[in-house]
Amino acid sequence: MPKKLALITGSSGGIGAAIAAAASRDGYRLALLDVNAAALQATSASLPDATAFTCDITDAAQVAQVLQTLGQVPELLVNNAGIVKFAPLLDITVQDFRRILDIDLTGAFVVSQQVASGLRDAGKPGSIVNIASIGGITPSFGTNAYAAAKAGLIKLTELMALEWGALGIRVNTVSPGFIDGGMSAAVYANASTRAVRTAAVPLKRLGLEQDIADAVLFLASEKANYISGHNLVVDGALTHSLLNQIPRE
Structure with a gap:
């Protein structure tokens, strides 16, 4: 029996690479997509x-070419690709706002x-896992289109x-919190920020890329076969x- 295929976007590093490694350990053949070719x-x-594919996920023709080259429909799709550009709403350009929405949501x-088509x-069941963010649940200053896109992705x-x-297609979202890796790696390189944010988490630690990978592979597994949406x-x-962040007298 041929291996199942997992297609993972934004998989050149960080959380995407961790998900790819976890899927590989679970026996999947991998199709890795990113714009960072090297x-x-x-x-x-x-x-x-x-197999690596340099691909702009906002370009439907490029995505179609990847799927045609694979010759097999992925049983698992993980939409992990995303970008962020921190800026107040009054300062971010319309061009940047649209680009973030295009990659994080439309892509x-x-x-x-x-x-899914x-x-x-092919008459096959499958699983799609979208990587959103707690920023799509409770936004923070400066996250502009990223917060809007992740909220939209949860509803989508x-x-x-x-x-x-x-x-027979199950679709779920994983919303990471404070993750020590991926696009947040630079944030936690600041010792003060790291300490404050670690203290704010009830478990008193930052999340790991592996924590997100484990959640994704759980949702893709038979153990989650009645979980969708x-x-x-x-x-x-x-x-x-x-409420724990606000002291009580």
Whole structure:
């Protein structure tokens, strides 16, 4: 029996690479997508049975070409690709706002639509896991289009689960909290920021890239075969801790 195929976007490093490594350990053949060709090739070379594709996920024609080259519909799709540019709403340019939405939200739709269509035509079940953020639940200053895109992705996941459930396609979201890695690596290089944020998490530690990878592979597994349309928040209970941040006399 051929291996199942996992297609992972934004997989040149960070959380995406951790998800790829976890999927490989679970026996998947890998299709890794990113626009960073050099880093993507390095990640791909470090994993068995992995193929790298330099691809702009906002370009439907490029995505279609990748799927055609693979010759197999992915049983697992992980939409991890995303960007952020911190700036107040009054300062961010319209061009930057649109670009963030295009990659973080529209790109996930473009890839998901094509994979879901392929699964439907092949009569195969599948799993899609979208990587959102706690910023899509409770926004923070300066996250502009990123917060809007991640909130949209959570709601888009619910709609995908509704429309594609009858096809045997489960769709879920993982929303990371304070993760010591990926696009947040530079944030936690600051010792003061690291200490303050670690103290704010009820579990008293920052999350790891592996924590997110484990959540994704759980949702993709048979153990989660009746879970669809769910947003799995992986944040050490941070989003429940608001009142704990405000002292009581």
